[in-house]
Amino acid sequence: MGAQTTKNNGGLIGPVAVLEPLPADMQAMVRSYATGLDLRFAPSASDADFAATVQGAPYIVARSLGLSAATLQQADAVRLIHQWGTGTDGIAVDVARARGIPVARSPGLNAPTVADLTLGLMIATLRRIPQIDLATRNGAWAPPALISGARDLNGMTVGLIGFGAIGQQVARRLQGFDCNVVYYQRSGPVQGRSERYATLDEIFSTCDLISLHAPLTDGTRNLVGAAQLAQMKAGSFLVNTARGGLVNEAALTRALQNGPLAAAGLDVFAQEPVNPDNPLLQLDNVVALPHVGGRTDDNIARMVAHWAANIRAFDAGHQIDPGCMVT
Secondary structure, three states: OOOOOOOOOOOEEEEEEEOOOHHHHHHHHHHHHOOEEEEEEOOOOHHHHHHHHHHHOOOEEOOOOOEEEHHHHHHOOOOEEOOOOOOOOOEEEHHHHHHOOEEOOOOOOOOHHHHHHHHHHHHHHHHHHHHHHHHHHHOOOOOOOOOOOOOOOOEEEEEOOOHHHHHHHHHHHHHHHOOOOEEOOOOOOOOOOOOOOOOOHHHHHHOOOOEEEEOOOOOOOOOOOHHHHOOOOOOEEEEEEEHHHHHHHHHHHHHHHOOOOEEEEEEEOOOOOOOOOOOOHHOEEEEEEEOOOOOHHHHHHHHHHHHHHHHHHOOOOOOOOOOHHHO
C-alpha cells in the first residue's frame, strides 16, 4: 500500500519509468491513457538507458524487455513495479521481493488480442502467407513450391499447452474452424469446459498443430525439447505466442529441418530482440514475428489504463486488487 503521494509540482504522480523505448507518436498515445502520471520513457533498450530511467523513479513499468536485477539495483526510489501485461518472467521478482518492493501485473486484459494474433499466426503458418506475399512481390505468381503442402486449419486436432485466459480465448476462436481442441495445463482440468483435457504425451503424439500458452517458469523452461518434438506427427505444426524459453530452439531448428515438423509460427524467442543470426530466421518454413501478440492500439488503451489506475490507487494509499499482485 502506498505510504504517501509522489506528486510533482505539476500535480502529476511520478516519475513513472517506462522501460520500453517508443516513438514520439506512441509515447503521446500512452500518455493520453495514463492520466495523472508523469511518464519517463527509456530512450533506448540499452542497460545504461534503462538504469538512468529508473533512477529516482518511485514507479517502474516493465514491458517485453523486462527489468533485470542489474537495472533494479539502480532503482533507488522505487515503491512499486508494474508489468505491462501478464507474464513477469522478465522481471527480477526475487530481487524485488528481497527489497520489499511489490510487483503487480495486468492479468487477462490482453487475452483477446493475443488470441487473435495466435489464430492469424496459425493460418499464416499453415498457408505460408508471408512467403507467398514475398514471392508475389518478387514476380512469382503462385509458386508451386510454396502452394504445395499448404494446409487447412479447419478440422484439425489442435493441442493447447496452457489453458489460462489466452488459451481459453484461442479455444473459443477455434470452435469457428470446427477444430478438435484438446488442452493441458499443470493445474489440471478446467471445470465447465467442452474441450477435452489431455496429457502432454497425448498432445505431442496426436495433434496436427500445437499452440503454446503456458507461463515461463523454472518448471516450464524448455518444455518443448528434442524428445517432445520427436513425438509429434509427421507434417505437424508448432505455434508459440507465449514465451520463447518454453522451446529448446536448437531442437526446434532440427525438427524443422529434418522432420517431423512441417512449419512453425513464432512470435517469441528465447532471446529478445532476437539475434539476426538465429538459425530459425534462416528457415523458409518459419513465420517469425517480433513479440507483437498484444500490440494493437485497442489493447494499448486497455493495458495502459489498467496499470495507470493501479499506480494511482497505490500512490493514494489504496490496496491494489490482490489478483494483480505478484509479491
